[in-house]
Amino acid sequence: MEIFGIPTALLGSQLLVGLINGSFYAILSLGLAIIFGLLNIINFCHGAQYMMGAFVAWIALTRFGVNYWVSLIAAPLIVGILGVVIERLMLRRLYKLDHLYGLLLTFGLALIFEGIFRDQFGISGESYEVPELLSGGVNLGFMFLPIYRGWVIVASLTVCFGTWYMIERTKLGAYLRAGTENSQMVQALGINVPLLITFTYGYGVALAAFAGVLAAPIFQVNPLMGSNLIIVVFAVVVIGGMGSIMGSIITGLALGLIEGLTKVFYPEASSVVVFVIMVIVLLVRPAGLFGKS
Amino acid sequence: MLSRKFTTTACAAALAALSCGAQAQISGGSVKIGVLTDLSGTYSDLAGSGAVLATKMAIDDFIANEKPNFKIEMVSADHQNKADIASNKAREWIEREGVDTVTELVTTSTALAVMKVAKEKDRIVIMNGPASTPITNEQCNDVSVHYTYDTYAVANGTAKAVTTGGGKTWFFLTADYAFGQALEKDATAVVVANGGKVLGSVRHPFPGSDFSSFLLKAQASGAQVIGLANAGADTTNAIKQAAEFGITPKQSLAGLLMFITDIHALGLKSTQGMYLTEGFYWDRNDETRAWSKRFFEKQKKMPTMVQAGQYSSIYHYLKAVKATGTDDTTKVMAMMKKTPINDFFAKNGQIREDGRMVHDMYLMQVKKPADSKYPWDYYTIKAVIPAAEAFQPLSLSRCPLIKK
Numbered sequence: 250m251e252i253f254g255i256p257t258a259l260l261g262s263q264l265l266v267g268l269i270n271g272s273f274y275a276i277l278s279l280g281l282a283i284i285f286g287l288l289n290i291i292n293f294c295h296g297a298q299y300m301m302g303a304f305v306a307w308i309a310l311t312r313f314g315v316n317y318w319v320s321l322i323a324a325p326l327i328v329g330i331l332g333v334v335i336e337r338l339m340l341r342r343l344y345k346l347d348h349l350y351g352l353l354l355t356f357g358l359a360l361i362f363e364g365i366f367r368d369q370f371g372i373s374g375e376s377y378e379v380p381e382l383l384s385g386g387v388n389l390g391f392m393f394l395p396i397y398r399g400w401v402i403v404a405s406l407t408v409c410f411g412t413w414y415m416i417e418r419t420k421l422g423a424y425l426r427a428g429t430e431n432s433q434m435v436q437a438l439g440i441n442v443p444l445l446i447t448f449t450y451g452y453g454v455a456l457a458a459f460a461g462v463l464a465a466p467i468f469q470v471n472p473l474m475g476s477n478l479i480i481v482v483f484a485v486v487v488i489g490g491m492g493s494i495m496g497s498i499i500t501g502l503a504l505g506l507i508e509g510l511t512k513v514f515y516p517e518a519s520s521v522v523v524f525v526i527m528v529i530v531l532l533v534r535p536a537g538l539f540g541k542s
Numbered sequence: 543m544l545s546r547k548f549t550t551t552a553c554a555a556a557l558a559a560l561s562c563g564a565q566a567q568i569s570g571g572s573v574k575i576g577v578l579t580d581l582s583g584t585y586s587d588l589a590g591s592g593a594v595l596a597t598k599m600a601i602d603d604f605i606a607n608e609k610p611n612f613k614i615e616m617v618s619a620d621h622q623n624k625a626d627i628a629s630n631k632a633r634e635w636i637e638r639e640g641v642d643t644v645t646e647l648v649t650t651s652t653a654l655a656v657m658k659v660a661k662e663k664d665r666i667v668i669m670n671g672p673a674s675t676p677i678t679n680e681q682c683n684d685v686s687v688h689y690t691y692d693t694y695a696v697a698n699g700t701a702k703a704v705t706t707g708g709g710k711t712w713f714f715l716t717a718d719y720a721f722g723q724a725l726e727k728d729a730t731a732v733v734v735a736n737g738g739k740v741l742g743s744v745r746h747p748f749p750g751s752d753f754s755s756f757l758l759k760a761q762a763s764g765a766q767v768i769g770l771a772n773a774g775a776d777t778t779n780a781i782k783q784a785a786e787f788g789i790t791p792k793q794s795l796a797g798l799l800m801f802i803t804d805i806h807a808l809g810l811k812s813t814q815g816m817y818l819t820e821g822f823y824w825d826r827n828d829e830t831r832a833w834s835k836r837f838f839e840k841q842k843k844m845p846t847m848v849q850a851g852q853y854s855s856i857y858h859y860l861k862a863v864k865a866t867g868t869d870d871t872t873k874v875m876a877m878m879k880k881t882p883i884n885d886f887f888a889k890n891g892q893i894r895e896d897g898r899m900v901h902d903m904y905l906m907q908v909k910k911p912a913d914s915k916y917p918w919d920y921y922t923i924k925a926v927i928p929a930a931e932a933f934q935p936l937s938l939s940r941c942p943l944i945k946k
Contacts, residue, residue, distance in 0.1 A: 259762050266754045364582075371843070373587045373807035374775065376782070386788055392758065393788045467786065468751055469778045469807060473584075477751050512755035517718055519755075520747030 262392030263509045269398050271505020272405035278485040278497040280456035286492030287429045287449045290351040294359035296475025298454045301328050302461025303470045317380035324462045325455035332454030366472035374471025409498045484527045490540020567868035572613035576641040581620035584774045588801045589648040589671040592849040594618045600856035621652045628652035632659045642869045650674040664871045670851040674724045678898040682941035689899045690851030691821045694934040697729035699819030699905045704796050705736040713765035714743035717772035725771040741765045753780040773799045785812045801846045810911040822847035829886040844918045854887035896941040903932040
């Protein structure tokens with residue numbers, strides 16, 4: 250059977266692959282959206298933090314024999330703590346200033362981090378094996394799905410919706426949202442707003458590192474792995490609406506699918522399609538699909 | 543005793559006189575070599591700081607062995623794989639700093655840009671990293687040397703071996719820019735000439751990271767061999783993901799341009815059995831091992847063919863300067879082309895009229911993890927491709943310098 254001259258089996262497998270990539274977009278753009286929504290910082294070192302998550306997992310495995318499952322928790326924690334330090338020492342001074350300053354600072358940090366890892370590990374990168382429990386694959390009839398890729402979808406969707414639930418449906422989330430609306434008022438009610446903000450940045454960074462650990466067995470762990478991805482993720486955030494939590498998750502998944510389809514019909518355009526959509530969305534709905542203008 | 547002392551003194555005086563004469567021929571009093579390479583991007587492992595180190599080793603060894611009567615200096619810079627940065631830097635070096643030779647130049651676009659500047663300013667360009675064949679064809683000129691390898695040589699070796707070994711149907715995964723397309727074109731010609739058939743190809747954006755969609759297309763094509771017409775991180779990611787999706791070992795992969803650093807990064811488990819063509823392997827004989835171990839001590843990595851070629855080409859250049867006693871482009875170039883190259887890198891290597899250095903290439907197969915006995919023990923040499931066959935014959939040349 251064929252649709253537009255493409256066998257349905259191939260189409261099905263491409264959609265699934267698109268969904269897997271979409272999961273990465275979703276989890277990365279979610280981190281960016283949280284940080285922007287609550288801190289008003291455009292976190293340009295998100296890609297570098299994603300890369301560091303992957304490298305921490307790789308270092309933990311090769312130097313200390315720490316397995317994948319431990320890294321999945323430990324690497325985001327370590328990189329998240331580094332994020333907390335950055336927030337406390339540097340970002341904190343910029344909240345009152347224009348967005349541009351935060352962007353420049355985090356962009357500079359990204360270049361520094363990437364430079365350090367490049368110097369230490371070279372550019373060809375390192376290989377991280379798929380954990381034994383998740384190796385192999387299943388034949389779905391229309392495609393061979395590596396079990397690990399299936400796990401990526403499950404893990405990232407769980408984390409994405411868990412985060413959404415925490416922010417939109419719990420008391421802690423309510424404090425967070427209130428703190429960004431009117432921090433003085435919330436502070437007057439006895440809540441430690443600066444601590445909340447530090448926690449938020451740390452969490453956003455930890456999300457990036459979590460995505461990095463998920464990515465390590467799929468992609469070559471290399472110092473520039475984040476810089477290639479981050480531009481697309483920014484486009485995802487812009488399309489979804491800056492700061493919209495659910496918007497960033499749904500847009501991430503949807504754009505993964507659209508990119509997957511483009512790879513079937515016209516592969517040469519697959520790297521641009523996200524940006525074409527971004528331009529159209531900006532023209533029609535400048536605040537993004539889910540943003541409040 | 544006395545007579546011997548006299549002879550020595552006389553010789554020294556004669557040498558001094560000679561050297562004075564020669565020095566007058568060297569512009570600025572010294573030979574200055576500018577290493578323009580990728581120090582921070584995708585190709586910084588295969589060329590990069592290792593190429594700078596190789597150049598420095600060549601200069602130091604030349605001074606120690608040949609005792610030249612001229613000074614040799616080296617400068618280096620990062621061209622970031624961008625043609626405009628490369629040509630601006632080359633121009634600045636030549637005009638303001640008196641650089642005589644610009645060298646390395648990984649990434650074809652930077653190489654082509656610098657070749658134009660060098661021709662205009664009448665300086666020498668020695669290229670080791672860039673791959674595309676237009677350098678010695680449509681874009682060739684008489685001040686350039688393309689030393690280590692090109693897309694024809696690597697595609698020719700690997701595609702021929704795989705096709706004649708039974709891999710008759712091919713599907714190409716091609717990086718969507720000049721280099722990838724050149725590689726695909728060169729490999730297709732070889733596949734067809736050896737009785738194979740190309741079932742299709744897909745062009746992926748450069749640089750890419752997720753190749754699963756493209757690999758699934760290659761899988762659906764049913765081709766026996768998936769030819770990877772890309773390089774660096776694109777190739778390594780594609781190989782890794784092909785294993786993940788169970789494409790290998792049912793279909794086999796042919797990396798059309800791979801370096802030992804790629805194999806090192808991926809590990810033998812996911813690369814075992816692959817064929818690839820290189821111009822150098824550190825573990826080939828005592829000579830290559832001796833040089834490579836010296837390199838390893840400083841760089842902590844074994845040299846790629848680009849880095850080994852860099853050493854060899856700079857040494858060859860300096861020898862030509864010494865032999866002619868000048869750094870004049872035309873005279874040095876004529877000497878470089880006239881003198882055969884015999885060192886650990888090449889035996890009877892020859893720089894042709896079109897600037898192509900022809901030498902033996904090696905078809906390698908990546909070892910199984912169990913067969914690798916020590917660090918960097920990665921290849922078995924399957925065949926030596928003689929210089930005459932390895933490179934595009936002059937009869938097919940599209941270089942205007944070649945009179946037919």
